[in-house]
Amino acid sequence: MDPALDRGEGLSSKRFWDWFIFPGGIWIALLFAIPLFLVLALSFGHVDDFGRGVYGFSMDNYKDVFDSTYVPVLVRSVGYALATVILCLLVGYPVAYFIARFGGKYRYVLLAALVIPFFVNYLVRTYAWVALLADQGLVNNLLVDWGLTQEPIQMINTPFAVIGGLVYGYIIFMILPLYGSIERMDPSVVEAGKDLYGSPLQTFLHVTLPATQAGILAGCVLVFLPAVGDFVSAQLLGGPDTYMVGNLIQDQFFAASNWPFGSALTVVMMLFLAVWMVFYLRRASKGEAEVL
Amino acid sequence: MAEEAIRIESVTKRFGDFVAVDDVDISIAQGEFFSLLGPSGCGKTTTLRMLAGFEVPTEGRILLEGDPVENVPPHRRNVNMVFQSYALFEHLDVENNIAFGLKRKKVAKDEIKSRVTEALELVDLSAKSGARPNELSGGQRQRVALARALVNRPRVLLLDEPLGALDLKLRRQMQIELKEIQREVGITFVYVTHDQEEALSMSDRIAVMSDGRVAQCGPPEEIYEHPTEEFVAGFIGISNLLQGRVESGNRVRIGDDCLEVPDLGDGHGEGETVQIAVRPEKVAVDEVGGEPYRVEPDMFTVEGEIESKVYLGVGNQLTLKLGDGSRLVALEQATYRMKADEQWEVGQRVTIGWHPEHCMILS
Amino acid sequence: MSELELSRRQLLLAGAGLVATAYGLSGCTVERPLDRSAAGDEVEPKIDGDLLIFNWAQYMDPALKKEFAEKYGVAVNEVNFDNLEAMVTKLRAGGAYDLIFPSTEYVLRLRNEQLIRPFDRAKLKNADSLSPFYDSPWYDPNSEFSVPYAYYTTGIAWNTNEVNDMTESWADMSNPEALGRIFMLDDFQEGIGQANLLNGFYLNTEKPDELEVSKQTLLEQKEGLRGFSTNSVQNLVSGAAALTQAWNGDVVNARNQVDDPSIFAYQTCKEGVPVGSDLMCIPVTSKSPGTAMMFMDWILKPENAYRNVMWNGYPQPVAGGREAFAELVKDDPSIDVDLNQLADSAMEFRLDSPEARQEWTRLWTEVKA
Secondary structure, three states: OOHHHHOHHHHHHHHHHHHHHHHHHHHHHHHHHHHHHHHHHHOOOEEOOOOOEEOOOOOHHHHHHOOOOOHHHHHHHHHHHHHHHHHHHHHHHHHHHHHHHHOHHHHHHHHHHHHHHHHOOHHHHHHHHHHHHOOOOHHHHHHHHOOOOOOOOOOOOOHHHHHHHHHHHHHHHHHHHHHHHHHHOOHHHHHHHHHOOOOHHHHHHHHHHHHOHHHHHHHHHHHHHHHHOOOHHHHHHOOOOOOOHHHHHHHHHHOOOOHHHHHHHHHHHHHHHHHHHHHHHHHHHOOOOOOO | OOOEEEEEEEEEEEEOOEEEEEEEEEEEEOOOEEEEEOOOOOOHHHHHHHHHOOOOOOEEEEEEOOEEOOOOOHHHOOEEEEOOOOOOOOOOOHHHHHHHHHHHOOOOHHHHHHHHHHHHHHOOOHHHOOOOHHHOOHHHHHHHHHHHHHOOOOOEEEEEOOOOOOOHHHHHHHHHHHHHHHHHHOOEEEEEEOOHHHHHHHOOEEEEEEOOEEEEEEOHHHHHHOOOOHHHHHHOOOOEEEEEEEOOOOEEEEOOEEEEOOOOOOOOOOOOEEEEEEOHHHOEEEEOOOOOOOOOOOOEEEEEEEEEEEEOOOEEEEEEEEOOOOEEEEEEEOOOOOOOOOOOOOOOEEEEEEOHHHOEEEO | OOOOOOOHHHHHHHHHHHHHHHHHHOOOEOOOOOOOHHHHOOOOOOOOOOEEEEEEOOOOOHHHHHHHHHHHOOOEEEEEEOOHHHHHHHHHOOOOOOEEOOEHHHHHHHHHOOOEEOOOHHHOHHHHHOOHHHOOOOOOOOOOOOEEEEEEEEEEEEEOOOOOOOOOOHHHHHOHHHOOOEEEOOOHHHHHHHHHHHOOOOOOOOOHHHHHHHHHHHHHHHHOEEEEOOOHHHHHHOOOOOEEEEEHHHHHHHHHOOOOHHHEEEEOOOOOEEEEEEEEEEEOOOOOHHHHHHHHHHHHOHHHHHHHHHHHOOOOOOOOHHHHHHHHOOOOHHHOOOHHHHHHHEEOOOOOOHHHHHHHHHHHHHHHO
C-alpha cells in the first residue's frame, strides 16, 4: 500500500471514497444482484403442489430448456432479432448519416424528434402499429384508396409485422450510436476516399463504413439484445407461427405458473446475451467499439 | 512558360449569398510549386477544393492539362490531395492507406506492391509499413498522407495547409523535405497556406488571395519586394505605410519633406494621395546629432523618436514615431559592425533614413 | 491492485457464501409464511374499517364504490392487477387487501395455500338469488370461501358478413369460409380444452394418449389460424377476424363498438361449454373483513348487480345481473347463456396437480412453437 495513504489528507480522501461507494453499492446489491441471484436459485428448483416455486438443486429445468420443443422458439427468436438488426441498420444508417452530416443547426431538433416518441411506453407504441397495419388500418386504407390494391393486404399477424414492430421498437438504439460515430468521423476522410479514385459506393464501403464501425457494432448489439428477448411485438403483432422466447418465458410465469422453468429460461437467455455482451465489451476495450 | 498544368478561367464560387471565390484567373505551369496564400476566408481553400472536385464552380472553367474538368467528380480526376487533417484511414495500416488509390484504380497487385514500397522510401517510412495511423506521430502521419497521394502519380498534387498541425521545428524540416520531394517527383504542387514565410520559402510562384480575389500573383521576390497593393504589402511581412502627395515629376511629399522615387508608376497625377511602403529591414536609424553611422548620404531622411524597442537577439525591432504622428517599424540587424554597448533608449531622438529605391508605391 | 478489486480469495469466499445461502433457501418457497392469526375468527358483516379492493381494471362500476363509501362512511379504494399470478404473488407477500377476484382454479390454490379466509355466505342478505351452479362448487365444497361475481362462457364468435355455415360445434374452428382469418384464444386451457371437447374427451383430460390426439387437432387447426389472441374485441371490430374462439362478454363489447351489432354472432358448442367464473374472496391479510362482507352483499343487491352488468358487460349469476345481461343481448339471445339450462354441458377448467399443468403448458408450447 502506498504509505502516503496512511497520512493526513491521503487517508481522509480515501475514507471519503470508501464511504462514497456504499449507497450505490448497497443499491446495486439489493435491487440488482439479489433478485438476479434469486432467479438463478429458483431455476434449480421445482413447483410444489400449490403451484409455488420451491428452491432446490435440480438440473431438470435446464434439461427442459434444451428440449427439442423449445429449440425452434430459440432459433426463431435469434432469427427475428438478426433480421431486426439488419433492418435497423439499413434504415438507421441513412437517417443517422443524414442528420449527422446534413442536419446542420436542425441536428438536435431532428434527433429529439426521433428520440421523443421512444419515451412513450413500448406497449402503447406497439398498439399504435396494430392500428396502423390492421386490415382496415391506415396503411391498407391508403393502399386501397390509391388503387394500389383491391383488397386489404394482410400485414398484421405475420412474421413481417413482428419484425417490423421490433424494428420500430428498438431502432433508436441503432440510430444514436450510429449518429455519434458518424458525427465524430472526420468528413475529409470521405473526401480522401473520393479523391483516391473511390466511386461513391466504393468510398462508402471502404471508407465510411469502416470509419463508423464502432457505432455499427454498438448499434447492432444494443438492438439485438432487447429484440431477442422481446415478447410484446410477437404478442400484439404476431400470427400463429411467431412465438418467441420472450413469450415463452412470460407464459411460464403468468400462464403456466412455472416460475422455476421460467427462471431457467431466463438464465439461459442471460448467459446467451452475456456472451454477446462480453464480445462487444472486449472489442470496446480494444478501442474498436464504443461503450455508450 | 512551360506547358500549362492548370488553368482557372474566370471562376466564381458562391455559397448562397456569400461569394467565396470571385472571378479568379490563375495559370499554373507543369512542375511548378504554386502557393495560394491568404488569411482564412480568402477563398484559397475553396479554390483548391474546386481543383480537387469537391466543389463545382458557380461560373467559369477549370482546365487540367487543357481538358475542362469542372464537372468531373473527384474520383475521376487525376489530381490528389493532402488534407489538413491528413484524413488517414484509421482502420488500415500504413501500407494499405498508401495502396488505397491504386486498388481503386485496379492497378495490378505486384505493381501496387512495388509502387507502395517506392512511396514508403520516398517519405522515409519503410519501417512503419505495418503500423496503424494512431501509432504514428504527427510528422509520420503527414508523410503517410503525402505518400498516399503521390503514389498515384497524379498530374497535380493539392496540399491543403499540410503542415498546419505540426510544431514549428518539425514544420521547418518538413518544408525542406516537401520541396525536395517535389523536385524529385517533378509533379505540379498547388499549396494552400496562410503562413507567408512558408509560401515565400517554398514556392516558385504565389497567388495572394483576399476576399475571393487574387490580389497579386508572381514569384516570391516580386510579391515581397514589389507588392502592388496595400493588402499584399501588409500580409507579406511587416510594412511601414506612409501617406504622401504626388508633386511634380517623381517627387512625393511626406509631411514637410520631399522624396524623389525612381519609379512612381503610371497614372499618378499631381496632387494625388498615394501610399508609400517601406520594409522595416530597409530603414536605417541614427542618433540625432551624432556621427552618421548607418544613415547614408543619398538616403531620404526624417526625424522622429523611439517609441518602443523589442530585443530579438539577432537585432532590435524599433517602433518609431514621426513628427506628424505616423509610425514606422525598423528592423535593425545585429552585424559585426554593431557596437557591443549600443543601446537604444525609449524617447531618444533619432534620424530615420532609407534609400528612395526601396519605396514601394501602392495603388 | 486497487482496493476496489476483489481478490481471488474474496471471490471464492463470496461464491461459498452464495452457495451456503442457496442451500439455506433450498426447500423454501419464494415467499415467507404469512401471519394468519386473525383468520380463524368468525367474520360478521359489519363495518370494521376502510376497504381496499384488488381487481382487474375496468371490471366494476365506480359509482357503486362511491355510493357504498358515502352510505357507510368508509373509504373504498381499488388497485388493479394484470394477471392472477401477479395477484397471488402480492397476496403471498402479505398485501393487506380486503377483497379479491380470483378465478375458480385460483380460489382452490389460494384456499390450499390458506391465503383466503372463510366466511358465512348465509350472512349475505342478497346471496339467496345466486345461481345454484355455485352451490358447493368443486373448488369450495362448503361454499365458505367464495361468492360468485361474474361468469362467462367460451364459444365461437363470427362475422355474419363473411361466414354463413356454422354447425354449433368446435369443428367450426376450422370453418373453410374463414380459413386464415381465424383466431384461437391465447390461453392454454381454452385452446387444449376445445380440442379435447371436439375429440370427445373430458375437458380436463390428463391422459397422455388423449392429449396427443388433441395436440394433432390443434396443429391442424393452427393451419387455418391467423393468430393466437385474447384480444377478441379488437380482432372482431378491426375486421382481422372472420371467426374467433371467444368469451361471450367480449362479444357484447364488440357489438357495442359497431354500427350494426348483428354482424357479430356467437354460439356455444354442443360438445361442451367451458364456463369461467370470477369470484369474490377475502384474503387472510384483510384488515376489514367485515366491511368486505358488507361490500359483497352490496354488489349482489339486485339493483346494483343490474347496474354493474350494464356497466361492464359481464353477466352476474344473481337476481338483477341475469336480467341486465339478457337485456344487453336481447337481439341475440345466443350470447346470453343461462347457467341453469346448461346443466351437463357446462364445464369448468381444473388442473389439480402441478404436473398436469406442466404437461398442458408444454403441449401448448409445442403447438405454438
